[in-house]
Amino acid sequence: MFTPQGPTLRELAVEALSSTERGYDLLAPKFDRTPFRTPDRVLEAVEHALRPLGPFDAGLDVCCGTGAGVGVLRRLCRERVTGVDFSAGMLAEGRAAQPQTPDGPAVGWIRADARALSFRPAFDLAVSFGAFGHFLPKERPGLFAQVHSVLRPGGRFAFPVGAPPRFGSPLYCALLGFDAVMRVRNALWRPRFVMYYRTFPLPEVLDDLARTGFDVELLPLPELGRLPDGSPRCRLVVARRA
Known part of the structure; x- marks a missing residue:
């Protein structure tokens, strides 16, 4: 799963026994050489689906990490792009990897908790990639409300x-096992490291978005393939502030 330039098993263990924030600060220099980074083909598929919905002036990458989503927004937004994350280490890596260019939108990097955003309603587009496992289900409505408030x-x-993976498949069992281990770890060890793969079921997510005040549609991402029944392997949730 990891390249020789990625984190060692010992480094991963130290990170997993740290807080979520501290763990990502430690992982940041090698994060882009792990499977945790959003694959380029996912980023490209999302960009392709969003482009017809523009133009966009200002974009926000929520829980931006090292800035994979910032790169998408820089190609979609005309004026400015902001990445927000609570890990100073991840922000530093993103800033170094994506320097400001004279012919693109202004890019800013802000350290903040996505559950307490302090921006005014100034963004046309907000995106997030691979971060929702760091929020417990009870935190999800508040998170969505924060994003709603800055759009x-x-x-x-x-x-x-x-x-979702097929019940009983190797991937299903792997994710179930990972979440079980994390629950035991967080019950026995402090500080907690919040990361779960099975706490973001789509029907509940859509309900939370609607209750927050979003109009929601689902767009297929055909570039990412289809399941045996013909349904897309991946969809793009597009929630519009009414």
Whole structure:
């Protein structure tokens, strides 16, 4: 799963026994050489689906990490792009990897908790990639409300969601096992490291978005393939502030 330039088993163990924030600070220099980084083909599929919904002036990458989503927004937004994350280490890596260019939108990197955003309603598009496992289900409505509050009327919040693995499949068992281990770890060890793969079921997510005040649609991402029944392996949730 990891390249020789990625983290060692010992480094991963130290990170997993740290807090979520401290763990990502430690992982940041090698994060882009792990499977945790959103694959380029996912980023490209999302960009392709969002482009017809523009133009966009200002974009926000929620829980931006090292800035994979910032790169998408820089190609979609005309004026400015902001990445927000609570890990100073991840922000530093993103800033170094994506320097400001004179012919693109202004890019800013802000350290903040996505559950307490302090921006005014100034963004046309917000995206997030691979971060929702760091929020407990009870925190999800508050998180969505924060994103809703920083979007202009008509602004969109978009994120990809993969189809759930088939019950009993190797992937299903692996994710179930990982979440079980994390629950035991967090019950026995402090500080907690919040990361779960099975706490973001699409029907509940759509209900939370609707209750927050979003109009929601699902767009297929055909570039990422289809399941045997013909349904897409991955969809893009596009939640519009009414």
